[in-house]
Amino acid sequence: MTDPLFSHPHSKRIAGALILLLVLTGMWYLLGRTPPSLEPPRRGSWDQPTAVRTVPADLGSMEVQIRSIGTVTPLNTVTVRSRVEGVLERVLFTEGAAVEEGDLLAEIDPLPYRARLAQAEGQLQQNQAQLRNAKADLELYEGLYEQDSIARQQLSSQRALVEELMGTLKANQAEVEDARLQLSWTSIEAPISGKLGLRRVDAGNLVAANDSEGLVTITQMKPISVQFTVPEVEVPALRQAVASDRALQVEALDRAGQQVLAIGELTTLDNQIDTTTGTLRVKALFDNEDDALFPNQFVNVRLRLSTLESVITIPSDAVQYGSRGTYVYVVEEGKAYTRAITLGPAADDRVAVTDGLVEGDQVVLEGLDRLREGKEVILPLEGST
DSSP: OOOGGGTSHHHHHHHHHHHHHHHHHHHHHHTTOOOOOSSOOOOOGGGSOEEOEEEEOEEEEEEEEEEEEEEEEESOEEEEOOSSOEEEEEEOOOTTOEEOTTOEEEEEOOHHHHHHHHHHHHHHHHHHHHHHHHHHHHHHHHHHHHTTOSOHHHHHHHHHHHHHHHHHHHHHHHHHHHHHHHHHTTEEEOSSOEEEOOOOSOTTOEEOTTOSSOSEEEEOOSSEEEEEEEEGGGHHHHHHHHHTTSOOEEEEEOTTSOSEEEEEEEEEEOSSOBTTTTEEEEEEEEOOTTOOOOTTOEEEEEEEEEEEEEEEEEEGGGOEEETTEEEEEEEETTEEEEEEOEEEEEETTEEEEEESOOTTOEEEEEOGGGOOTTEEEEOSSTTOO
16 A cells, blocks of 8 residues: 555655755765865965065175184194203293293203213313324424435324324314213203193102103194194185185184184195095194184184175075075065075075075075965065065
8 A cells, every 4th residue: 555645746756855865965974074064165274375584685795714623733842851861950940831942941960971071071182182292203204204314114104193193083072072962961941932831850850861751841832723624525615715825814713613712824735635534634823922722722713715796695594405406485576486596605604696696586584394386475574574
């Protein structure tokens, strides 16, 4: 028997609509989707304008520099040793004091060496007397030989005696000079000017000649050098600057790199690049009149190569690196666009741009991670550039 509810044509249409609604609802449920809303879809955060900060590309001069870390190295360091053996009689220096070349530092007991000198001088006088006597006899023999009063053999023997005594006299003179030199070495003088270290031997001790420990060390402080390294990629620019025959200024800064301790000049380049580090060793000379630099001190070094005039510069942090090279984002009419650039030298957190930018271009410095080509941008504050 047919249900009267579904016998009417209108009722059949209502039932079909209900069945269709149930089928559609089931499909939405199975597909994990919600029924469409009547509200328009919201824009994602990626499509919204991004706040950025820009800086203008500046036109001006820029100093080309090389930065490195260096070590203060004295030009001369000497260990003062005694040249003779003896008792250290007096120590005349103060530890850590400044000395000049030739200053008396210590004395070795000179009495044994004075005795040796006197002995050598006495032997010299004795041989001088013998030589004078032999020469007088030779003159007499020569006169007698002309008178045919003596044999030729006697004259020849006397001449040989004179020559022998002359040779002995030269040996005696050398012994005297050596004894006098040994005596002079009992007074130990500073071989160079500089700063003394700590005393290593006290007075009263017996010191040996050329003892490896020595008495004290002297380090030259004025002038003083700083040795540092330059990366291989910067060596061509450095050599070009050196070839210009102008003095290259070098600044030594403290560990923080903020305070300039001393200013000097580049003096020497090593003759080869170290293959293990890919760097070239370089030396600079500083007057160090105020003792601002101390031996073996680590310093930051800033070497000024040249000054570029009328060059476009931007902050180094604004430069981006991609598979197609270096580029920056520039803002034009409220949108960000990529601009390929060619970089030049860099110095003080800024880099020169040789191609790709003109003066006044607004380059994005902050907010770069949220940018893409043609994206709308906003500046947080007027004049934030």
